[in-house]
Every structure is written in C-alpha cells, then in structure tokens.
Amino acid sequence: MSDAGSGHTLVRRLSRWLVRVIALALAFVVLPGSAEPTKWGPIDLKSATVAPGTKLKFKFFAQQFFESRFLDTPLWAARGVKPGPTLCVISGIHGDEINSVEIARRSFQAVMPTRLAGTLIVVPEVNSLGFRNMNRYMIDRRDLNRAFPGTMRGSVTSQAARALFERVVRRCDYLIDLHTGSNFRSNVAQIRVDSSNPKSLALAENFGVGVIIEGRGPAGSLRREAVKAGVAAIIYEAGPPYTFVREEIEAGTRGILNVLDYLGMYASNQARTRSKKLKGSSWILSGYALFHIGTFE
C-alpha cells in the first residue's frame, strides 16, 4: 500500500470514529419540548431507604408512653421497578381484629417487587401492643380510629394517630384500611366508602369482594380523614375479632391484589368481580353470633 493509500485509510477511520462519538453524544441530548425522563429511585421512608425492586420490613416509630414503654410499629415497604402510585394497606388499628393483620401479611408476601410498579406500603399492626394483648383499644384505652389526624400535643393515642397520618398516610395515593366486626360480632364481608369521592368508589368497586356500604365514616376515623386529605380510601371489614377465619383472610388478600391490578401496579391472573352497592346497614342475630348486613338499594 502507498503512503497516499494509508493516509486515506487513516482519514476514513478517523471520520467513522468521529461520527460514532457524535451519535453517542446526541443519544443523551434531551431535545427541546421532549418530556423529561421520569426519575424513579429509592424511596426514603425516614426510618429506612428502600431501593427499587426490593422489599424491606423495619420498625417505623417508637412512641414512648408515660410508663417508659414503647409502641413499636412495624412498617413494610415494597418499592417497584417502575414508577407508579403508592398504595397503603393499614391494619391492626384495632388490636383484636387479627384477620386484618393476616390479610396485610399475605398481601405483602404475595407481591414480588421486581414485577411491581409504584410502591406498596403496609402497616400491619398499628396498635401493636393491642395486637399482642388482643385489645381493641390503645394503651390509654382510647379508640385510635376516632383520633385521626391526631396531634402531637394530645394523648398517646392522638400522638400515634398524628405520627401515622403525617409520616405514612399523607404520602399515599390510595389507602385500604382493614377491619373486622367488634365485640364478638361478625361482619359480612363488606367495603365501606364515601361514594361522593370517585377515586375511592372506583377502589371499592374494583376490590371485587364483598358488598359496598356507602358513607363517609365517623369523625376522626382514618378513612374519613384520609379522604379529606386527598387520599382515596376504603375500609374492608370481614369476620369477627379474636379469630382467624380462613375464607375472610383469603377474600381480603384477593381484594388487595385486585386493587393492585386495577391500579396497574401488579398484574394479577385472577378475574375481578364488581361488588354490590348497599345503602345503610344493620345487625341481625343468627344463632350465637351477630352478623352485620346491609340493605340493598
């Protein structure tokens, strides 16, 4: 090869190299008017940071009581690999309603974060001392579900409500609060929802398990205060307190997976059914138990 020929080859190689460098640089240029790529990374939950595609269980807050004991509330979080909404599942606000705790546990276990979009946050036993002692109420004998959104200058119950509301509830897009009947009464599987809130109603209908009872809920209840704060929220109630009921637990878990599917967070193979709407509700005595039913529209 002549000197002139080797010179041309060198120029061609340099040209090809230059073209590759320019093409690579252009690949990282965001053109004017094009959307910024969505930033999706770890979620900082104050007590812990959860990386995309992972799950973590950790202690959420330690609430010190007058007698120097602590309310240690666990918090479980699954951070998806893709951006999406935050669904919060809250259970054990009433410590004796143990079906709800098992529903929360199974739901969290069922979700693989590597297939998840968005974030699933589970607070499985808010009233953790009540759960361990089978006590509906908080340690100061107050009902936590009448104390939201709470205040840090109030009672122990009010402070616990405040901590949960500010640190968890306000960052949820959707919320499912799990309960059962109280005082040895058994509730027919039902969803309670403020039907004037379209996002909450859609959540209720797509839960797909049980009947829907309309209403805003009592003042100070988590569901009512969450909706006021802009979080779509429903309650799922099923079965009695103090007892695990397999069918109710399986149905509740199925409902949460239905909602995850509806929100586009987690694909589920199961078919969803729409729930029936009821207006009002009442108690009937049947054998040894009281059952909570609704009145069909």
Ligand SMILES: [Zn+2]
């Ligand atoms: Zn309850």
